[in-house]
Amino acid sequence: MVYVLEFSTTKFVEDQILVIEVMNNVQKLCKLSDGYAVSEPTSKFGWTFFSIAINSNLYLAISQEFSDMIKKAKGNKPEEKFNNFISDFFESQGCKIRVKFVDEEI
Numbered sequence: 001m002v003y004v005l006e007f008s009t010t011k012f013v014e015d016q017i018l019v020i021e022v023m024n025n026v027q028k029l030c031k032l033s034d035g036y037a038v039s040e041p042t043s044k045f046g047w048t049f050f051s052i053a054i055n056s057n058l059y060l061a062i063s064q065e066f067s068d069m070i071k072k073a074k075g076n077k078p079e080e081k082f083n084n085f086i087s088d089f090f091e092s093q094g095c096k097i098r099v100k101f102v103d104e105e106i
Contacts, residue, residue: 001056005086008098012041012048018095023052030061051102 009015020038027035035058039051054062059082063070066085073085083101090097 003054003056003059004051004102005054005083006049006051006100006102008047008049008100010046010048011096015095015097016041016050018093019052019090019097022090022093022095026062027058030058030065032058032061
């Protein structure tokens with residue numbers, strides 16, 4: 001299973017570097033590698049959009065590593081809580097981006 005997050009930014013180059021850096025640090029913390037893939041960007045109306053596909057191993061590892069923070073995140077459904085946690089986490093790392101949980105793919 002793959003979990004897809006869509007990122008929106010007006011400063012693509014800077015934010016993509018930060019997103020990849022943060023994701024690499026999260027993988028190290030979770031003792032995993034190759035847990036995500038970044039899509040090619042598309043631009044519209046001054047915004048750039050790109051997605052990150054997170055594999056199930058990394059998703060579960062993040063959910064376990066940050067379980068207390070995820071439980072405290074806004075939202076009723078687990079996907080909403082995870083999305084809000086990820087948004088807040090990236091913002092705390094200096095990324096001023098919007099994150100949206102897009103889909104789960106098998």
